[in-house]
Amino acid sequence: MIFLELSGKALGMAKKYWLMKSEPETYSISHLQKDKKTWWTGVRNYQARNFMMNDMNVGDEILFYHSNAEPPGVAGLARVSKKAEPDATQFDKKSEVFDPKASKEKPIWFCVEVEFVAEFKNFVSLETLKETKSLEGMQVLKKGQRLSVQPATKAEFDQVKKLGS
DNA sequence: GCCAACGTTGGC
DNA sequence: GCCAACGTTGGC
DSSP states (O other), X not given: OHHHHHHHHHTTOOOOEEEEEEOTTTSOHHHHHHHSEEEOTTOOOHHHHHIIIIXXXXXXXXXXXXXXXXXXXXXXXXXXXXXXXXXGGGGOTTSTTOOTTOOSSSOOOEEEEEEEXXXXXXXXXXXXXXXXXXXXXXXXXXXXXXXXXXXXXXXXXXXXXXXXX
């Protein structure tokens, strides 16, 4: 078992980088700091789900983005702490994101668990992201980009981290 | 499989 | 609150 895990790493499951959006009124970086970790439930978009389900591994690093906020921007850092599992809210009739088409036998929605890493000393606003030349390729800056889970490059992650620290 | 209608996202 | 952009739904 240990050998298999090690070989998984040796086979190059390279760490990946992500940007995840949350509306701070619903769940902010402060909430995550308080909770230490949380299951990223409620995503009901297949592309975003697929990133979580297929591509995210424990240890991947996350830019925690506040959307629909004043101002919008990256508020801090998080990390994937558990691989994707079925999103429990899809089975919960009382949940706003309940999905009648999902069953425990055939779940539709998956989410990863993320853990708090840091709140930025300097909030990196969307405006700042736009003004930073080396970040011009960032997905979140593209017009009409609504995906709540987006891949980022290591260079983008490092740059935003530097701006925020 | 097309596409119009509708709902949602999210910056402004 | 507006509205552009996008995803989903459902009639055909």
